[in-house]
Amino acid sequence: xxIDSARDFFAALAARGREPxxxxxxxxxxxxxxGVGKWTLESDKGALRVTEGAPxxxxxxxxxxxxxxxxxxxxxxxxxxxxxxxxQMGLIRGAVTVEGNLAFGQKLQAILPLPxxxxxxx
Amino acid sequence: xxxxxxxxLEGNTFVVSDRRGDVEGSPTDTQGLFVDDTRFLSRWVLTVxxxxxxxxxxxxxxxxxxxxxxxxxxxTIYVDADLSVMRKRTVARGFSELISLSNxxxxxxxxxxxxxxxxxxxDLFEVKDALKKKGRLYHKAxxxxxxxxxxxxxxxxxxxxxxxGAIIDEGGLTFRVHLEGHGEWSTRIEVGVETSSxxxxxxxxxxxxxxxxxxxRIAQSLAEAPQVRTDWLPLVQTYEKAIVxxxxxxxxxxxxxGSLPAAGLPWFMAMFGRDSLFTSLQALPFQPExxxxxxxxxxxxxxxxxxxxxxxxxxKVLHELRLGExxxxxxRPHSPYFxxxxxxxxxxxxxxxxxxxxxDADLVRHLEQPARAALKWIDQYGDRxxxxxxxxxxxxxETGLENQCWKDSxxxxxxxxxxxxxxxxxxxxIQGYAYDAKVRCARLARKFWNDPKLALRLEGDAADxxxxxxxxxxxxxxxxxxLALDGSGRQVDSITSNIGHLLWSGIVDEDKAPKIxxxxxxxxxxxxxxxxxxAEGEGGYNPIGYHVGTVWPHDNSIIALGLNRYGYRxxxxxxxxxxxxxxxxxxxxxxxxFAGYPRERTLFPVEYPTACSPQAWATGAPLLLIRTMLGLExxxxxxxxxxxxxxxxxxxxxxxxxxxWGVMDAVGRRATTPPWREEGPHAIH
Numbered sequence: 001x002x003i004d005s006a007r008d009f010f011a012a013l014a015a016r017g018r019e020p021x022x023x024x025x026x027x028x029x030x031x032x033x034x035g036v037g038k039w040t041l042e043s044d045k046g047a048l049r050v051t052e053g054a055p056x057x058x059x060x061x062x063x064x065x066x067x068x069x070x071x072x073x074x075x076x077x078x079x080x081x082x083x084x085x086x087x088q089m090g091l092i093r094g095a096v097t098v099e100g101n102l103a104f105g106q107k108l109q110a111i112l113p114l115p116x117x118x119x120x121x122x
Numbered sequence: 123x124x125x126x127x128x129x130x131l132e133g134n135t136f137v138v139s140d141r142r143g144d145v146e147g148s149p150t151d152t153q154g155l156f157v158d159d160t161r162f163l164s165r166w167v168l169t170v171x172x173x174x175x176x177x178x179x180x181x182x183x184x185x186x187x188x189x190x191x192x193x194x195x196x197x198t199i200y201v202d203a204d205l206s207v208m209r210k211r212t213v214a215r216g217f218s219e220l221i222s223l224s225n226x227x228x229x230x231x232x233x234x235x236x237x238x239x240x241x242x243x244x245d246l247f248e249v250k251d252a253l254k255k256k257g258r259l260y261h262k263a264x265x266x267x268x269x270x271x272x273x274x275x276x277x278x279x280x281x282x283x284x285x286x287g288a289i290i291d292e293g294g295l296t297f298r299v300h301l302e303g304h305g306e307w308s309t310r311i312e313v314g315v316e317t318s319s320x321x322x323x324x325x326x327x328x329x330x331x332x333x334x335x336x337x338x339r340i341a342q343s344l345a346e347a348p349q350v351r352t353d354w355l356p357l358v359q360t361y362e363k364a365i366v367x368x369x370x371x372x373x374x375x376x377x378x379x380g381s382l383p384a385a386g387l388p389w390f391m392a393m394f395g396r397d398s399l400f401t402s403l404q405a406l407p408f409q410p411e412x413x414x415x416x417x418x419x420x421x422x423x424x425x426x427x428x429x430x431x432x433x434x435x436x437x438k439v440l441h442e443l444r445l446g447e448x449x450x451x452x453x454r455p456h457s458p459y460f461x462x463x464x465x466x467x468x469x470x471x472x473x474x475x476x477x478x479x480x481x482d483a484d485l486v487r488h489l490e491q492p493a494r495a496a497l498k499w500i501d502q503y504g505d506r507x508x509x510x511x512x513x514x515x516x517x518x519x520e521t522g523l524e525n526q527c528w529k530d531s532x533x534x535x536x537x538x539x540x541x542x543x544x545x546x547x548x549x550x551x552i553q554g555y556a557y558d559a560k561v562r563c564a565r566l567a568r569k570f571w572n573d574p575k576l577a578l579r580l581e582g583d584a585a586d587x588x589x590x591x592x593x594x595x596x597x598x599x600x601x602x603x604x605l606a607l608d609g610s611g612r613q614v615d616s617i618t619s620n621i622g623h624l625l626w627s628g629i630v631d632e633d634k635a636p637k638i639x640x641x642x643x644x645x646x647x648x649x650x651x652x653x654x655x656x657a658e659g660e661g662g663y664n665p666i667g668y669h670v671g672t673v674w675p676h677d678n679s680i681i682a683l684g685l686n687r688y689g690y691r692x693x694x695x696x697x698x699x700x701x702x703x704x705x706x707x708x709x710x711x712x713x714x715x716f717a718g719y720p721r722e723r724t725l726f727p728v729e730y731p732t733a734c735s736p737q738a739w740a741t742g743a744p745l746l747l748i749r750t751m752l753g754l755e756x757x758x759x760x761x762x763x764x765x766x767x768x769x770x771x772x773x774x775x776x777x778x779x780x781x782x783w784g785v786m787d788a789v790g791r792r793a794t795t796p797p798w799r800e801e802g803p804h805a806i807h
Contacts, residue, residue, distance in 0.1 A: 021426065024491055083451070083452040084429075084431045084432070084452035084455070084457070085452065086457055088443070088449075088457040088458065089449065089450050089451070089452060089457045091319055091320075091322070092277070092319050092322060092445050092446075092449060092450035092457075093275065093276050093277040093318070093319065093450045093451070094276045094277060094278065094317070094318030094319040094320065095275075095276045097320040098320070103419075103422050106422060106423065107422075109426065110426045
């Protein structure tokens with residue numbers, strides 16, 4: 001699977017449906033990809049659901065457990081693991097901002113960087 | 123820290139200055155204001171009319187506050203000035219400094235007070251290694267504040283300095299002061315830190331306590347902690363210092379809920395897996411909540427990938443987490459770094475020990491998956507040599523740690539002739555931890571995870587490991603366990619303190635225990651203050667070598683626990699006595715390590731030049747030693763007490779020990795004291 005954009009990434013997650021590496025994660029991540037769009041990724045013990053735009057109404061408090069904001073470039077860096085990039089590094093540099101449950105946010109790292117078969121471009 | 127510097131701290135923020143209160147940090151010196159592993163102030167020098175005053179006295183009142191009393195140099199051998207300068211500095215996130223001038227003369231005087239300021243924004247790793255900056259440093263003199271800044275891409279850090287009445291320029295702050303005869307003047311300077319990292323900023327400000335709150339916290343820590351009473355007062359002072367220092371080292375890691383102690387000032391004001399695990403274990407009878415936070419945090423950050431850069435492997439428990447620039451740009455692997463081979467089994471040991479003390483079954487169930495992953499790591503990735511033992515060799519050859527056991531300096535694992543062993547290395551104590559982890563997890567699997575099959579397998583594996591270990595690591599000619607097996611399969615034959623950890627783990631065959639105890643208490647290992655990291659007479663021995671001859675209080679506290687486990691109570695008490703006697707010489711705050719010179723030669727414990735202080739697991743050592751002296755053990759739902767006190771104590775009492783039994787008091791008296799001999803030690807509900 002070729003991923004060249006945030007949109008590709010969320011489409012790929014939606015198509016995947018289940019992600020064993022998120023089996024320990026139940027909750028949701030809100031993504032605000034600056035100038036591109038907003039997505040919510042929900043995991044119920046690894047069963048995934050992706051929603052584009054406003055967060056789904058069923059979320060507790062009407063918002064994702066952890067909300068992340070970043071530029072699309074940074075998302076792609078994270079997906080590629082470019083320069084050993086991970087969430088912690090993005091946060092320290094100020095390239096990623098986070099709100100909500102920080103500890104849950106960290107669980108996203110289980111799928112980052114994406115495995116080679118996902119081929120993150122360009 | 124050196125006696126020529128004053129350090130105050132709050133979590134992972136600290137200020138190290140000279141005794142005048144000045145900061146003159148060089149590329150290789152640790153003076154400065156450090157926040158989140160970054161030096162936000164490398165120069166902070168006070169002058170009066172262009173001259174630096176002389177120090178009269180200095181006092182670190184609380185862990186977060188220091189006062190400096192100064193007077194202008196008079197030019198004679200006597201300090202006979204008409205002016206006093208007082209600086210009172212309080213660290214928070216940044217610091218606040220109150221400067222007061224007093225004119226002792228009848229005549230009015232006009233003075234120029236100046237504070238020169240600069241910041242190099244060095245990452246702590248740069249200070250250690252004297253590296254050059256890659257971004258842009260800038261100074262901005264604004265109308266009401268001086269901004270010292272550093273930018274590299276989105277990474278921005280700023281120091282913002284302001285004070286009412288100051289004349290600001292790019293190099294500092296100037297005050298033109300008119301003092302009437304016997305007049306006084308003061309100003310308060312605020313030194314704040316700013317960051318482009320929203321998460322870092324919010325985490326810090328959410329958790330920032332006011333001075334009043336911190337005073338309350340100290341009082342509360344002492345009031346809420348179990349009360350220690352004894353006829354040997356230095357123990358009470360050492361204990362109370364430890365409780366306050368544990369509060370001082372309280373650190374809130376990024377992306378985590380709750381606090382745990384940073385490892386130690388100045389180099390290790392960060393989250394460390396091994397240090398947090400040991401400190402939590404030491405503090406378990408007194409502050410069990412520390413263990414709960416440590417376990418949750420380390421479980422949440424457990425390795426998920428095979429990542430050579432970070433030495434990360436699935437199921438591995440982290441070693442170190444940093445927030446500085448080099449980490450942010452991937453020039454150091456500490457985001458987090460996983461280079462320790464013992465934190466994973468120690469995580470499992472603490473999980474079981476925690477449950478035995480607290481009865482918190484929920485946490486054991488909550489951490490079942492991380493625990494299973496950790497067990498898998500022990501057998502799979504941990505076994506680098508594929509010989510049934512945990513061994514280590516860094517995958518990150520550039521910036522990874524060469525030694526991934528607690529003795530992590532490069533030259534710690536030496537043969538008897540002083541030569542270096544080959545990698546990978548399987549150090550003995552890690553095999554003990556692995557054995558203990560398996561035995562303990564068998565209990566957890568049976569009792570909480572509803573998995574008797576796993577329990578049986580773990581018990582079988584542990585028995586097999588014990589048998590192999592007692593065969594493969596035993597050196598018949600030295601009647602001791604080898605320090606390690608090295609990459610060529612050779613026994614690393616130095617005699618070291620690591621063998622004491624083996625007693626704690628229970629891996630030592632009963633018939634070998636007396637020989638191990640004899641080594642530990644011999645003049646070669648026992649200095650009179652404590653057990654040396656390496657025995658005198660070994661090729662690599664150096665009484666001021668970091669891991670090859672110094673005495674480490676935390677090491678000794680674990681050894682004392684090990685001696686208890688095998689029934690050597692008098693020897694355990696002797697170690698407790700030596701370490702606690704040493705604490706008196708360090709103003710009741712045990713340093714990370716001190717020199718291994720024989721006690722009878724120096725009569726006082728000699729400072730190790732670059733030892734960290736306060737340091738978490740040295741702070742935890744007196745707590746664990748109180749446990750070993752009283753023989754406190756959780757058994758079923760009861761706390762049992764079986765005291766064996768050293769000669770300086772007739773009695774020792776701890777009131778308010780929390781646990782699965784509710785709250786209990788424990789009292790021990792010296793068995794040799796006639797009135798108590800028959801009654802013996804007892805516990806009071």
